[in-house]
Amino acid sequence: MTLRAGIIGFGVAGRYFHAPLLRAAGIPIAAVVTSRPEPAREYLDKVDVLGSAEELMARNDIDLVVISSPNTLHAPQAAAALRAGKHVVVEKPVAATAAEVSDLEQLATQHKRKFTVFQNRRWDSDFLTLKKLIEQDRLGAIYSYHARWDRFRPRVTDFWRDRDAANHGVLYDLGTHLIDQALMLFGTPDWLFANVYTQRENGSTTDGFEILCGKGPLRISIGVNYLTADGGYRYRVNGSRASFLKPGLDQQEPQLRGGMEPNDALFGTEPPEQWGTLVHGESGQREGVTPETGRWVTFYEIMRRAIEEDGPVPVPASQAYDTIRIVEAALTSSAMGCRIDLQPAAPPVSR
Structure with a gap:
């Protein structure tokens, strides 16, 4: 069939x-x-x-x-x-x-x-690269993880994304990617403190947020701002041995929007000026890091096998549950101006 x-x-x-x-x-x-x-x-x-x-x-x-x-x-x-x-x-x-x-x-x-x-975004080039560095213990024990997705979009549009609704706004949009990536790397934090806000003139939905989380000695900081002309670093990850610094965004979206197909030989590759840098703590030596190739098509390859062979889906509902739970906690923290303790929850059983 x-x-x-x-x-x-x-x-x-x-x-x-x-x-x-x-x-x-x-x-x-x-x-x-x-x-x-x-x-x-x-x-x-x-x-x-x-x-x-x-x-x-x-x-x-x-x-x-x-x-x-x-x-x-x-x-x-x-x-x-x-x-x-x-x-x-x-x-x-x-x-x-x-x-x-x-x-x-x-x-x-x-x-x-x-x-x-x-x-x-689990299959972004830079995220795959960072994940590999952590798995290879190139950074040592991770003590601070900073991930941002800043943009310069000062004007509010009439598009549905800029209209007020229950799950509109940047926290539900780009925020769910940033949260999902952090959960994949480190699991559920012990606590979070968040500020979710609207800065743009005539804005009716949120256009920025900052979330600080803790898990033991690890500090996780993620955020988005729509009034940032200089996007700065996508990742700044500091460990006991080295730091990883990464500018720019994964290239798969602009490649697809430019007409490149996923089976093109250059699809998912990053230009050298966007490659990350490993900064060694003891020596201060800076080392360019050859990136992994981004591969969004992996998502649908896994989904195809899940259906045809009754295998696991690429993103189980339990993980989607955890992401939205963090979003809800961040909104509560911002509204109340307080830290939220993230006690273990009983997620749904995933197929």
């Missing part, structure tokens, strides 16, 4: 992330739900363009539904797709609350379907 996918939403994420990556992973795209059929037909040729998510979910030739719609639709559309007997990939943020994530996992278990969240 050939696994066939349908995509709900064909904006930037649907067109430039999911469609190319699905094709590169060998998953045909049978149908797309979009109000703008031209880009879908231009890229996917004879794909069926549908007018509603309900039409897509009713089709018997769709096995996997990829949800790339506005944030507020993620959870209800994921629930509807699972009830319709489809496997589901949903864009981050999966939901506004951890309780909603738990409900979706229960639905997936009930209907015996695979459910996962598109945390593609």
Whole structure:
């Protein structure tokens, strides 16, 4: 049986992330739900363009539904797709609350379907490089981890991302990537203190945040600001042996938006001026670090095996639950101006 996918939403994420990556992973795209059929037909040729998510979910030739719609639709559309007997990939943020994530996992278990969240930034070049350095103990014991994703976007747009809604704003957007990466490296922190704010004139949703977390002696600092012309370092990670400094962002998004396909030989590679630097503590010697190749398509390769061979999904619901739980704790900390202790929670059982 050939696994066939349908995509709900064909904006930037649907067109430039999911469609190319699905094709590169060998998953045909049978149908797309979009109000703008031209880009879908231009890229996917004879794909069926549908007018509603309900039409897509009713089709018997769709096995996997990829949800790339506005944030507020993620959870209800994921629930509807699972009830319709489809496997589901949903864009981050999966939901506004951890309780909603738990409900979706229960639905997936009930209907015996695979459910996962598109945390593609686990396969960024720089994150893979940092992960390898830590696994090889090149940095020693990690004592401080700083990760940022600053941008210069001073103007509030009329796009849905800049409108006030339960799971809009930069913490739910870029923040879920930064939180997910920190959780993958270090696990759940003991506590956090957060400041989530709006700085831009006429802004109706959050456009910046700072989160400080602690786990034993380790301090984790992540943040985003939309009024930063100089992005500075993406990572500053300090260990007992060395520090790792990394400027710039992973190249897969601009490569995809520029028309490069995931099977291109240069896809996922970084220019030398963006390579990270290892600074050795004892000698102060600086060493250039050859980066790993970024590979977002790994996400869909794992998802394909999960469906065809009943294997594990790339991002279990338990991990998506933990990410949204941290988001909720950060919002509470910011609103109350206090530190939040992150006691162990009972996440849903992952398939």
